[in-house]
Amino acid sequence: METTIFGKKDIILKKATLLFTKYGTQSLSMDDIANECGVSKRTVYKYFQNKADLINQIIGIKITRFQENLEDITMKSKNAVVELHWFFMYYKEVISSYSPTFLRDLKRSELIFYVKYSNINNEIILPFFLKNIERGQLEGLYKQDLDQEEMSQSVLNMLSYIFSENSLAHIENTYGTLDFFGKLLMHRLVTVEGLDELNAQNS
Template structure:
């Protein structure tokens, strides 16, 4: 039974990421899995319940990966580059409408995601900036609180389809471009040289 529930969640996650949440029905998920819709309702009360389960699992996975980036990194700039690789993989097939659909049609799940953003992600950004300053890779005069919150909110900009319509812009490229330039704004000369080194050794993405 656990395996069936996990299969439903995993397939729902794939479909939501690819097409957005609103456009994927419970019938779609059942058809994709080759099971009846009744079977899905044995595990999830309704679509809201399924979306909440998917968001919970997604948040757990993202937090685990972020912590892996932090523990594997040899310095603060390295952590950002590891994070960029992780973001590239995560957003590769993500429909920009996912966050909009979550906020508009599944607000309880959206609140759970916002809580994750405002607590875990903010703390992670704050920690990275402090680490970089201690290492002499980031400028010592940075206002950590202001910049951490700025970075946190700027994460949402690539998902604004009015600013970056999906027909003209690639979600991954916009996200990584903003993060990379944020990083350039933090660093000292020592940190800048490290960015140049990492960009040569492990390019993150290519332009269209």
């Protein structure tokens, strides 16, 4: 019985995530969610108090999954260059799953959730990047005289630009911008030894 209960909630969360990230939050009602999931509205309200509660849980899951995936990248990468290269590949995958409508709706009507999601940059990505710099320096693959504060701010500014309504509206151009920024950043970071590893990743 418990498996069935948690299975239904999981189905609702997965389907609602796909719908919200594609069509935004404002154009969809709990009736729409129930119909798309093939369940009654009463079933949806059994697990979620209202649409805001559903959105909050979805964002919480996505933030947790994002952090877990970064931890997995760190664990599986053989060095800092590979780790950062994989990060940019993963981030491209992340932004491809969002529509500009979703970000617009969060910013205009669900501001508390937009702020919560935007905090990923400072609370997850920034610590990841700083640890990556330390790792690269210890491995001899990154330069020792890096201005971490300046570089960290550059990363945050760029990712804030990338993860925006306007950028997601022109996703192909955004992919190119992200690729260019990633390559530029990594060339600023690496030593001669690190450059060899970087070239191996790009080959």
